[in-house]
Amino acid sequence: MSTEAAVAEEVKEKKSEPLLSKKNRKLISNPLDIDNPVTVQILGVCSALAVTTQMKPAFVMSLGLTIVTACSNVAISALRNTIPSRIRIIVQLAIVSLWVIMVDQILKAYVYDVSKQLSVFVGLIITNCIVMGRLEAYAMANKPWPSFLDGMGNGLGYGMILMILAFVRELFGAGSLFGFKVFATLGIPYQGNGLLLLPAGACILLGIIIWVQRSINGYRESH
Template sequence: MSSEKEPLFSAKNLKLVTGPLGSQNPITTQVLGICSALAVTAKLEPAIVMSVSVIFVLVFSNMIVSLIRNTIPSRIRIIVQLVIVAALVIVVDQILKAFAYEVSKQLSVFVGLIITNCILMGRLEAFALGNKPWPAVLDAIGNGAGYGLILVIVAIVREIFGAGTLTLPGIGTLQVIPQFLYDLGYVNNGLMILPPMALIVLGIIIWVQRSRNKELIES
């Protein structure tokens, strides 16, 4: 446990944020949150919104569970965690429907399925229940950002090669592939917007990461 005088942004605390962005990424290393990574990455906009939603839910659920960790009976801790996460997911869902309805429709049931995201329950069980609120918040930010980073990378690759565009929240659709390439015969790869290609792109990311980090190579 960290001491009371430990700096807020000590090396130990910063590692909680930076670790999941690299060798401890929840998707590529721990293979968590795969379903949404495959389902909402056909375009960049829903991938970004989904990432922000998960970060929001993860940060506040980690913080709340950490604050009340000493008062939660062990027998019902999972139920308490699910209630907290479900309440936060409802808040996110209603905000999206009110202010980003079109994106909410694109995300469909996957906003509600944040409740079952293994990253959330994993961090609540593995970290928030045993640590103070500040480290728990940093851990949530790191894992949420690591999750979002992979979603954004997969979405960029799929949308550029599948549609020749990038769709950004509040900006709209930007044409990335120049028109002259289409005039020369370039054709968008329709397979890129199908779920199997998300799995292939994700597999390539995992392969690149593991090839660059020998510690991740399984014996």
């Protein structure tokens, strides 16, 4: 959204609720911590394990998912009062697929290397539970702007975990970051840990992240 449009909207909405009210800020910050889609809700784990061997594809994937979640949330939220409830899942899927294919096409046109590396995983954003979950749980019942923030927040929460995983996996698995050979440049001989490059290594690592995060914020699953 351009700044002018944002300012204009802010002026218009000021009477009712500030654009980044405490409640709205929570929509961004909660998914980063106590409501993280990956570590707390355990959604989107498959792709989190698959695309995190290197920083670059992980970054593009995070960006792609954030865009898809935010845009689909806005679209569904704007249409929410017109969608017939009996076919709402189909409508949601159509909107999500629309954005996913858009992202895929743009990646193919402008960052071909990365799109080849991500291969099927961009297409599989369609089935990513985070996207559908946010549409059902939030966008169907809220206005477009909070829905946009909610989508952004969840995309970033997912992206954050992806980046942490990719950082550790690329640094200690291949000795590089964004393809830049860190250990070789520093002159430290380093033999990459092959386990980290395998999905199994990522799974162990993700488990550790979940453990650390939950012990910090004291989250317990309710039975």
